[in-house]
Amino acid sequence: MSSIGLVKKLVAPTNEFERTPIPENQLKGSKSFLGMYAGEHTAGTEFVIGPLFVAHGVGAIDLVLGLLIGNLLAVLSWGLITAPIATAKRMTLYYQLERIAGKNLVRWYNLVNALMFCFLAGSMIAVSATAVGIPFDLEMPTLNDWLPRTPGWIVTVLLMGAVITLVAIQGYNQVSKFANVMSPWMILVFFAAAIVGLAQLGVDSFESLIAIAQEVIWNGVPESGFSKFTIWHIIFFSWFCNMAMHIGMSDLTILRYAKSWTSGFTVFAGVYLGHFVAWIASGILFAVFRHANIGSQEFAPGLIAFQTLGIAGAVCVVIAGWTTANPTIYRAGLALQGIFPKVPTWKITAIVGGITSVAACFPALVMKLLDFVALYGLLLMPMGAVIFADFYFAKKMGFRSEGALNSNSDFSWPALSSWLLTLVFCLGLNLLYGVEIFFLGLPGWFVAVAIFVIFSKIKYPLLKSSAT
Amino acid sequence: MKSLLIIASLLGLVLSIGPPILFFLGKTDLGQMKLGMGIGMVFWMVTAPFWINKKQ
Numbered sequence: 001m002s003s004i005g006l007v008k009k010l011v012a013p014t015n016e017f018e019r020t021p022i023p024e025n026q027l028k029g030s031k032s033f034l035g036m037y038a039g040e041h042t043a044g045t046e047f048v049i050g051p052l053f054v055a056h057g058v059g060a061i062d063l064v065l066g067l068l069i070g071n072l073l074a075v076l077s078w079g080l081i082t083a084p085i086a087t088a089k090r091m092t093l094y095y096q097l098e099r100i101a102g103k104n105l106v107r108w109y110n111l112v113n114a115l116m117f118c119f120l121a122g123s124m125i126a127v128s129a130t131a132v133g134i135p136f137d138l139e140m141p142t143l144n145d146w147l148p149r150t151p152g153w154i155v156t157v158l159l160m161g162a163v164i165t166l167v168a169i170q171g172y173n174q175v176s177k178f179a180n181v182m183s184p185w186m187i188l189v190f191f192a193a194a195i196v197g198l199a200q201l202g203v204d205s206f207e208s209l210i211a212i213a214q215e216v217i218w219n220g221v222p223e224s225g226f227s228k229f230t231i232w233h234i235i236f237f238s239w240f241c242n243m244a245m246h247i248g249m250s251d252l253t254i255l256r257y258a259k260s261w262t263s264g265f266t267v268f269a270g271v272y273l274g275h276f277v278a279w280i281a282s283g284i285l286f287a288v289f290r291h292a293n294i295g296s297q298e299f300a301p302g303l304i305a306f307q308t309l310g311i312a313g314a315v316c317v318v319i320a321g322w323t324t325a326n327p328t329i330y331r332a333g334l335a336l337q338g339i340f341p342k343v344p345t346w347k348i349t350a351i352v353g354g355i356t357s358v359a360a361c362f363p364a365l366v367m368k369l370l371d372f373v374a375l376y377g378l379l380l381m382p383m384g385a386v387i388f389a390d391f392y393f394a395k396k397m398g399f400r401s402e403g404a405l406n407s408n409s410d411f412s413w414p415a416l417s418s419w420l421l422t423l424v425f426c427l428g429l430n431l432l433y434g435v436e437i438f439f440l441g442l443p444g445w446f447v448a449v450a451i452f453v454i455f456s457k458i459k460y461p462l463l464k465s466s467a468t
Numbered sequence: 469m470k471s472l473l474i475i476a477s478l479l480g481l482v483l484s485i486g487p488p489i490l491f492f493l494g495k496t497d498l499g500q501m502k503l504g505m506g507i508g509m510v511f512w513m514v515t516a517p518f519w520i521n522k523k524q
Contacts, residue, residue, distance in 0.1 A: 181520045185512045188481055192488035192505065199492040310502025312484065312509040 021090035027259040033266040036254070039183035041242075041267075041274030042190065044124040044321035047301035048369045049241075049275075050282030054290075055143055055299075056229035056370075057222030060213040066234025067279065071271040073239040077246035078255075083264025085391050086255035093252045094338065097383055100390045101415035102404035109383055110335040116244075116376040117332035118352055121325040122359030125164060126366050128321030129156045131302025131314040140300035141363035144225045148361050161357025164322060168329040169349045179323035187273055189309065189316040190281040196308050197284035201291060217287040223297075233438055237370060238275050240441045243377025247445055249384035285313075299367065329353055374437045381441055382422040385448035386415050390456075393449075399456040400463075407460065414455030422448040476515040483508025 017026070053063060089096055098106045130140055139150045148154050167175055201216055203209045214220075222228045245251045255264055282301070289304040290296070305313030333349040340348065359365060365372065394401035404412045425447050426440040487504030490496040496504075 178517065181516045182513070185481065185484060185509065185516070188484045189505075192485055195485075195488040195492045196498075196501065199488075200498075309488075310506055312502070312505035315509060 018092055019095050022256050026257065028257045028263075029259055030263045030266050033255070033258060033263045034269050037267045037270030038187070038273055039180060039270075041270030042183060042187050042278055042320075043274065044127050044317070044324040045120075045369065045373070046190070046274055046278035047127060047282050047305065047317055047320060048123070048366055049373075050279040050284075051286035051299065051301070051304070052367075052370050053229060053234070053279065054218060054283045054286050055223040055226045056233070057220050057226065058218055058229040058234060059220040059231075060210075060218040062220075062229075062231035063218050063234055063280070063283070066231040067238050067276050070235040070238030071268075071275050073235070074242060074246060074271055074275075075265060075268045077239070078251065078267045079262070079264035081388060082246050082249060082251050083255045083258060083261040085249070085387065086252045086264070087258050087261040088391070089252070090256040091252065092256070093249050093387075096249075096252060096387055099402040099405040100386060100412065101383070102409050102411040104411045105404075105416055105419075107339050109380070110338040112379055114332040114335035114339075114352065116379065117328050117335065118356045119359050119365060119372060120376065121164075121328035121332065121356045122161075122362075123365040123369055123372070124321040124325035124328065125157060125161050125357065125360035126321075126363060127301050128318045128325070129153070129160050129302070129360070130300035131306065131317040131321075132156060132160060133300075134302060134306055134314055140298045140303055141366065142297035143223055143299045143367055144297065145299075145367060146362060146364035148363065153363075154361050157360045158357050161353060161360055164325050165329060165350060165353025165357065168326050168333070168353060169346045175323060175326045179319075179327075182319050182323065186316055186320055187278075189312060190273075190278040193285045193305065193309060193313065194277070194281035197281070197288045200288045200308065201284070216291065217284055227436075233436070236438045236441070237374065238271075240377050240438065241275070241373050242271075243374075243441050244380040244384075247384050247388070247441075248377060248380045249387045250380070252387070285309075325356070329356055332356070371437055374441070378426060378437065378441055378444060379423070381445060382419040382448035383415070385422070385445050386418050386452045389418075389449045389452045393453050394456070395462070397453050397457060398462045399453070400460040403456060403460040412459070414452055414459050417455050418448045418452035421451050470519050473515045473519045476511055477519065480508045480511030480513075480515065483511060 017023075058066075091099075094106060094110075097109060101109075126141075129138075133140065133153070133156050136152070136156070138152050138156055141149060141153070148157075198209065198212070201212050203212050220228075255261075258264070285304050285308055288308050289298075292307065302314050302317040305317045307313075309316070329349065329352050332352045333345060336348050336352060337343070337345060390401050390403075393399075400406050403414065404410065422444050426444045429435040429440055429443065430437060483504050485508075487496060487501040487508075491498065491501040
């Protein structure tokens, strides 16, 4: 899920082309994106998501099939929805959105984005703390914890948050390079986790693998306090965990550098390594932990990795969490700077780091990471639907594309209405019909497109002269 | 020099995945496997930054 590494390399030049299309000589081939996505989707979140699937009592066959299908749908979303628009327009998400929705609305979008980034970074600091706390015998959070258990946890998290914030202020490039370097090793550690975990659970043949997968690891029984997950949950979660990036169009900023729209499909390397291998591996690790600590409700990715893989496992959790939190804090700072351009970057980053560190004290961010990831995507998705609708339906449905730009306005009410009414619709589905958050993205996307098209026809009707 | 660094890095990766495979096959115990992975991690961490970043 999260990001770093070559992202920086690709995103860095956006400062030069923030408000202009990418020139021909700056375009990159598919190989650049293959490496970038492979690193980006093997991150700290992977140590949490796999175990949470286990805690939600998903069955083994449901998990494997669900991940295969859901990740395929995610790859298709990147390849068929995001990449064609990115390579046709070659603009950042923010500038594209500004042309359609207006500067003032983009500011609100930035604020929501920044807050979500803070919480995501907070969960990663908490994950790292579960490894850092091992030598200090720190009492770890349990699956049903929402609040910090001990002052020691708060102190550890705040100290880690302070260090990560300082590094974010001063040394983003170094962390980015370091994360890049560690990526191949981290991927191997996930493979190692699966191999060692299976051995510890007694797998020695294909038959025993099937039996243990179904009866021990993903036995279909949810932990107390956790809802039961089916294949549909897995399909929709793996499809939409990066909803903000694909149908939410965040990756316009990255894929605008692609020579061909087909580069969007290179994301398959990332999702099948990070959201298939790594989730399965971390699920196995958790099952080994539960097997060795029967009755324990502790949920501490650092401790879990340490018990099975030793120091390499714990270090991997720290690095994965840290290298995810760091660029996320940086990105949150950038988003906020769009709202407060006169405040120095270091001050913005320090404020973001402070919010993130406080948020990290609450284990709820880790224990409810699946819900949070789904919410994060859902909140930002309508703006992606707006970009999609503007790109494909403006001419066909008879309204002017890039409404804010073409009407010299800083605000587009069709875009705002689409955003807010879609969220109200999704909230209604959730509250009135009990539709879980993981399933709201799909109907929400269609509603967002429809609302934007209808209101744009009213607000920005295509004049006969401009239609010809 | 760069070749030596690359070899040491690759050795680090081999040590990160080799011992787990040996453990799975019953050829080593958990303690030795963890030690091997720890050494592999150090090999990778102290050598890879010097050639991967240079390459970039």
